[in-house]
Amino acid sequence: MPSDFLIDQLVGDLRPVRRSNPRRQLAILLGLAAIELAGFLALGTLRPDAAAALGRAAFWWKMGGLALLAAFGVHIALGSFNPVSSPRSGLRRWLAVVAGLFLAGWVIDAAGQGVDALATRLMWRMGVECLTVMSILSIPPVIALGVMMRRGAPTDRQASSVAVGVAAATWGALIFAFHCPSDDPF
Amino acid sequence: MVAAQQGNAGAYRRLLDELRKWLCRFYARRLPPAMVEDAVQDALIAIHDKRHTYDPERPFKPWLVAVARYKWIDRLRSMGRATTEELPDDIAVEDHESSVTSSVVLAQLMTELKPAQAEAIRLVKIEGFSVEEASARTGQSGSLIKVNIHRGLARLAAIVQKQPDAE
Numbered sequence: 414m415p416s417d418f419l420i421d422q423l424v425g426d427l428r429p430v431r432r433s434n435p436r437r438q439l440a441i442l443l444g445l446a447a448i449e450l451a452g453f454l455a456l457g458t459l460r461p462d463a464a465a466a467l468g469r470a471a472f473w474w475k476m477g478g479l480a481l482l483a484a485f486g487v488h489i490a491l492g493s494f495n496p497v498s499s500p501r502s503g504l505r506r507w508l509a510v511v512a513g514l515f516l517a518g519w520v521i522d523a524a525g526q527g528v529d530a531l532a533t534r535l536m537w538r539m540g541v542e543c544l545t546v547m548s549i550l551s552i553p554p555v556i557a558l559g560v561m562m563r564r565g566a567p568t569d570r571q572a573s574s575v576a577v578g579v580a581a582a583t584w585g586a587l588i589f590a591f592h593c594p595s596d597d598p599f
Numbered sequence: 600m601v602a603a604q605q606g607n608a609g610a611y612r613r614l615l616d617e618l619r620k621w622l623c624r625f626y627a628r629r630l631p632p633a634m635v636e637d638a639v640q641d642a643l644i645a646i647h648d649k650r651h652t653y654d655p656e657r658p659f660k661p662w663l664v665a666v667a668r669y670k671w672i673d674r675l676r677s678m679g680r681a682t683t684e685e686l687p688d689d690i691a692v693e694d695h696e697s698s699v700t701s702s703v704v705l706a707q708l709m710t711e712l713k714p715a716q717a718e719a720i721r722l723v724k725i726e727g728f729s730v731e732e733a734s735a736r737t738g739q740s741g742s743l744i745k746v747n748i749h750r751g752l753a754r755l756a757a758i759v760q761k762q763p764d765a766e
Contacts, residue, residue: 423647429606430651496665566649568669
C-alpha cells in the first residue's frame with residue numbers, strides 16, 4: 414500500500430515539537446505593540462493636546478474603542494489558527510461591536526459639539542493622510558499575525574485572513590490614535 | 600498524539616496506522632474511489648506538519664475531523680482545477696458505478712446542486728468522460744459543461760465549509 418512508504422517517511426521525520434501556545438503568541442504581540450508605539454512616539458508624534466484630551470469623554474471613547482477592537486480582533490485571529498475554530502461568528506460579533514462603538518461615538522460627539530461642527534470636520538485630505546499612516550502602522554502586526562497563521566492550522570483561510578486584516582487595521586489605528594487630535598468617529 | 604508530539608516514534612507509527620484506516624473510511628464516503636488514496640496521504644502529511652497545533656487538553660477527534668474535512672474541501676476545489684483526460688474504453692472497471700455511489704456523502708451533497716451542475720460533475724469529474732462526450736450526452740454546450748463544473752464544485756466546497764464538523 415503506497416501509504417506505508419509515506420508513514421515510514423513521516424515516522425522517520427518525527428521530531429519533538431513545541432506546541433502552539435496562544436499565551437506565548439499574545440505576549441509576542443503585546444511586545445511588538447509596545448515597541449511600535451514607543452518607536453512611533455519617539456518620532457515626536459504624540460498629540461500636542463494630550464494632557465487636555467484626558468478629560469474628554471470622546472478621547473476615552475476613541476482610545477478605549479480602538480483598544481477593544483484591536484484586542485478582540487487579535488483574539489479572533491489567534492483562535493482561528495486552531496483547526497477546530499472558525500472565526501466567522503467572532504467576526505460577526507466584531508462588526509456588531511464596531512457598529513455599537515460608532516453609535517456611541519456619534520452620540521458623544523454630537524452631544525459635545527453639535528452636528529454642524531461635526532460636518533465641518535469632514536476634511537477628506539486629512540483623512541487620506543491618516544489612512545496612509547494607519548496602513549503603514551498596520552504592517553508589523555499583519556506580518557506577525559501572518560507568520561503565526563502560517564505556523565498554525567487555519568481551516569477557514571478566507572475568514573482567518575479577514576480576522577488578521579481587521580486585527581492589524583485596528584492595531585494600526587490604535588497606535589495612530591496617540592497622534593490624532595480629532596476625537597470623533599470620522 | 601501527545602507521545603508523538605514528544606518524539607515517540609513507536610507511538611506515532613501506531614497512531615498513523617490507525618489514522619490511515621480511519622481516513623480511508625472518511626474519504627471513501629466523500630470522494631470518488633480514485634481520489635481516496637491521494638486524499639488520505641494529503642491528510643497524513645497535514646497531520647504530520649500541523650501536529651504541534653493539537654492541544655492535549657482538548658479531545659483529539661474534533662481536531663482530526665477538522666483537518667480531514669479541510670483536506671476534503673481542498674480535494675473538491677482541486678477537482679475544478681485539474682484537467683480532465685479522456686479515458687480509453689479498455690480501462691473500464693465493472694463495479695465503477697457502485698463504487699462511485701458508495702461515496703454516500705458526496706452523493707447527498709450533489710443533490711444540493713442544480714441538476715445540470717451535478718450531471719456535468721458526475722460525467723466529467725467522476726466517470727471520466729471528456730467535455731465533448733458530456734456535452735453530447737447532456738445537450739449542454741462544451742462551455743456550459745465547464746462553467747457548470749466550475750460553479751458546482753465551488754458550491755460543493757462552500758456547502759462543506761458551512762457544515763459543522765462531523766465524521
